[in-house]
Amino acid sequence: MDSRAVLETLDLDLPDHHSGKVRESWRLPTGQRLLVTTDRISAFDRVIGTVEHKGQVLNQLSAWWFARTSDIVANHVISVPDPNALVAVDANPLPVEVVVRGRLTGSTSTSLLPRYEAGERVLYGHRLPEGLTAHGPLPEPMITPTTKETGGAHDRPVTIDEVVELGLVEPGLWTQVQKAAIDLFARGTEIAAAAGFVLADTKYEFGLGPDGELLLIDEVHTPDSSRFWAVDSMDDRIRAGLAPESYDKEPVRLALKAAGYSGSGPVPHLPEAVLADTSARYVELYERLTGLAFEPGERPIADRIAANLAPLAGQ
């Protein structure tokens, strides 16, 4: 692929640079945070390549969802100065990722489905009834928090009670967070359904603003933070013993597994078709959810971002 067609890395002459797996962030002269979403894709906790248009889809889709959920909980968005960039409140993040699950699914050892099929009935502190079907709906969406570990340690699943017991979040604030997460998931489920998707599960991050107010931060209901299933093929596939068709990172994860990769050793080179297919799915998800046409921003992406940010960066 033409290296100018994707945004892999970005250098900006700004302080307090943080580099995540997919996002780069800096502090602006105003004290606000600049978040740039690259085209990098991660799987098995590693960056494994780039996917055309992915950064723009994530940034614009998140911005779209933030605007459509601000009546439920305030968020960190200040402005969207570029298709790949967001200016946000420099919030103090809560040390817990709030995962909400609506379906009995997943294939990794921390997922609900393998544990339920192995006979476990109390998962993340929630009791599940007998007779649930693979990939079918849970009696109600459940919150399964994980800790946010620093220094390369793997995040750890905890129960909703442990979040308070471990002193991660104050009890009153945690109640507020849980209510927001459940309401956000209901909103996401409803809007996804209208576009022909099931929102199977998702992850929210929250933070506290300068005045201590609760803010939704990071990203919302994107195909990186969520699992979206196509409704039209779902029932047939589940009947045929298959997982639903996923509009997210799952096809890439499965292609890596097919290439013999399970998270250690050198990352295999995936066929271009796998990454092209993922790009098409991300764009289709964006267009169907928002009802907007996806219009790729000008290239080279890095030059465009630098130009769009110059007024904010005081350059």
Add this chain to the structure above:
Amino acid sequence: MRVVILSGSPRDSGWVDQIAAVLDRLDVPVVRRVGSAHRVPEHVLGLLRQYDAEPQPTVFITVAGMSDALSGLTDANVVSPVIACPPRSDAFAGLDVLSSLRTPPGVAPIVALEPGNAALAAAKILGLHDADLRLRISAYQVEMANRVLEADAELTGGVRA
């Protein structure tokens, strides 16, 4: 979608494991059953009728050594494709394999002698109607090819042509 691996004896489980490992890598669901065409033909026919009547796309892989009656019996009684993958045997100069190769007219099990190849052939058949599976097969093939190219690059000082 699924692959039903039918073996003639529980002694074949190591061979079946090797087939199942590649199918698992390709995320293709596997059902494992045991049934000898010589010893329990009624049991085998019952299994075949059950799996063949269900609507989901199915490929059978039959694993039977010595005198492989299982592959022909299976193929003659199901409309889904059958791949014979007899376990490797050095006895009698490997002539056991002939019992998997010669079948009467109208009985057409395909033969794949490597367990991973039987799995790959089954996945390719199922992939005809599953674009996602085809991408995974492509990732598997690219990785196989890259292993060869990397081995050659290592011999020539890390330069990959």
